Amino acid sequence: MSHIAKGGMIDLKILRKSGIVLILLVILVLHTNVYAADALYRLMHNDHDALVIGEIISADENDIKVRVEKGIISGKDLNVSSAKKQLKLVEAKIVSSFSYNFFYNEYGNSIINPSVGDYVLLSLEKYETGFKIAWGAYKVDSLDYKNLSVVLPEDPNVWAKMEAAAIKAFVNSDGKVNEFSFDGYAKTVHAGEEQAVIFDGSDEYESDVIPEDIINILEDINTTEASASVGIIGGADGPTSIYISGSPFNALIIPIIVSAILIFIIGLAVGYFVKSKSCK
Secondary structure, eight states, X not given: OHHHHHHHHHHHHHHHHHHHHHHHHHHHHHHHHHHHHHHHHHHTTTOSXXXXXXXXXXXXXXXXXXXXXXXXXXXXXXXXXXXXXXXOOSEEEEOSOOOOTTOBOTTSOBSSOOOTTOEEEEEEEEETTEEEEEEEEEEESOSOTTTOOBOOOSSOOHHHHHHHHHHHHHHHTTTSOOOEEEETTTTXXXXXXXXXXXXXXXXXXXOSSOOHXXXXXXXXXXXXXXXXXXXXXXXXXXXXXXXXXXXXXXXXXXXXXXXHHHHHHHHHHHHHHHHHXXXX
């Protein structure tokens, strides 16, 4: 009896340690997901000094010059009362090193470096004698904002495709379409008040042309100012992403609640099993 009880105590200690590790992992995943959502939301709501499309014309280790073809200004500001003035640039000097979003290996290292001739989409913040990257640096396939797409690495994960689709719709609309929702279960991305589907991960074919329903949204925006009600959220690949309507704050609260409930239920079940075993 005492032997079993002692074994039960050991099992409980292991359970507690495993529970702590599990909780830390959940917090880490949630932090990463919410940061990704927050960064994308800020990029699409003018929380920088400039968002530019351009071509890299020179590249040194810590000094990259970009000829600016087009500046994108969102139709909505993050801080309406104190909106950041968006700079109109002809050329931008990036004085700190950066890597393209999505192009990272399993160790978090960049697998492609910015080079002369690259077309880029950069969120910029004034820094010392030039600029640094604020909320993202993306390699794109064109300088034509109406048709460009974000360049992805080979075999990208579904979340990269979903985020790239949202950025494409945002840029192609010249910042007018700026509210999106992501459904990690269905692997879909919706845009605007009409909740038009701009990406469907269940389809093998992905068109580079803006869907007709998005064009209709843009035409509506030209006549009436849209009041978007869907907040942008971020997440990991697949089913760990949860569809949420509302603000980015809700994107944090709901996953935490769901994760806490799951951890609590699993803990109760395992604890009950260990206790039953020790009483035998």
